[in-house]
Amino acid sequence: MTRRREQARVPRGAVLACALAASCGSGDPYDATVLAAASLSEAFTEIAASYEGRHPGAEVALELAASSTLAAQVRAGAPFDVLATADERTMADAWRAELVERPEAFATNRLVMIVPADDPGEVRTVEDLARPGVDVVLAHPGVPAGAYARRALAALGIGSAVEANVVSNASDVKVVAAAVSLGEADAGIVYASDVTPALAARVRVLPIPERVGVRAVYPIAAAADPEHPRGSRAFLDLVRSPAGRRILAAHGFGAP
Numbered sequence: 001m002t003r004r005r006e007q008a009r010v011p012r013g014a015v016l017a018c019a020l021a022a023s024c025g026s027g028d029p030y031d032a033t034v035l036a037a038a039s040l041s042e043a044f045t046e047i048a049a050s051y052e053g054r055h056p057g058a059e060v061a062l063e064l065a066a067s068s069t070l071a072a073q074v075r076a077g078a079p080f081d082v083l084a085t086a087d088e089r090t091m092a093d094a095w096r097a098e099l100v101e102r103p104e105a106f107a108t109n110r111l112v113m114i115v116p117a118d119d120p121g122e123v124r125t126v127e128d129l130a131r132p133g134v135d136v137v138l139a140h141p142g143v144p145a146g147a148y149a150r151r152a153l154a155a156l157g158i159g160s161a162v163e164a165n166v167v168s169n170a171s172d173v174k175v176v177a178a179a180v181s182l183g184e185a186d187a188g189i190v191y192a193s194d195v196t197p198a199l200a201a202r203v204r205v206l207p208i209p210e211r212v213g214v215r216a217v218y219p220i221a222a223a224a225d226p227e228h229p230r231g232s233r234a235f236l237d238l239v240r241s242p243a244g245r246r247i248l249a250a251h252g253f254g255a256p
Contacts, residue, residue, distance in 0.1 A: 121186025130161035
């Protein structure tokens with residue numbers, strides 16, 4: 001089992017702890033420590049596997065968490081080579097702090113609503129989220145998925161009413177998806193890319209009107225002081241290559 005697979009869902013702060021223990025890294029110049037938004041889990045896991053296949057002996061340490069959590073790790077001095085966030089604001093903060101090189105958008109995403117397969121809340125449209133008694137789970141407003149969801153709800157004029165129905169502010173969008181699939185809420189808002197085949201078997205997917213005009217933009221950047229300069233550049237090149245874009249598209253992401 002590669003180190004990438006072992007760290008795919010490690011506890012928060014694990015990258016920083018690893019650095020303090022001075023135990024990370026095999027020494028291969030094409031190793032790469034990649035911090036990526038939780039919604040990129042499936043796509044970046046596949047990209048990391050492709051990368052390792054292209055660079056025999058190299059390993060990708062993939063840390064997946066809310067963009068805000070990753071940004072906090074970077075500010076705290078965690079070593080990394082590449083940062084990919086689910087919003088431009090978080091990346092812009094890292095850029096202004098001179099923690100990353102100039103970022104660029106590499107993918108987009110859209111919001112959808114999910115409800116448990118048996119639909120206990122009888123949710124048919126996004127407006128039903130404002131109905132009294134409907135239990136809603138959203139990502140925390142401090143993470144991109146939560147901010148995007150609230151922006152869409154506000155554009156529909158139901159932001160305050162839905163907020164009153166929120167029973168949980170999840171730490172990241174994957175937690176939202178899990179909560180709804182387990183029947184812990186009547187509905188939630190996630191990214192289209194989060195609706196994997198496994199999740200689709202347990203939930204119903206409902207659209208959010210395109211008129212709200214909310215689109216998630218994903219930027220990526222190399223660390224200003226990367227652990228592995230060659231790995232940093234090579235991983236970025238793969239993400240932005242036709243092969244990387246095909247993987248992203250296969251997992252539901254749009255072009256930048």
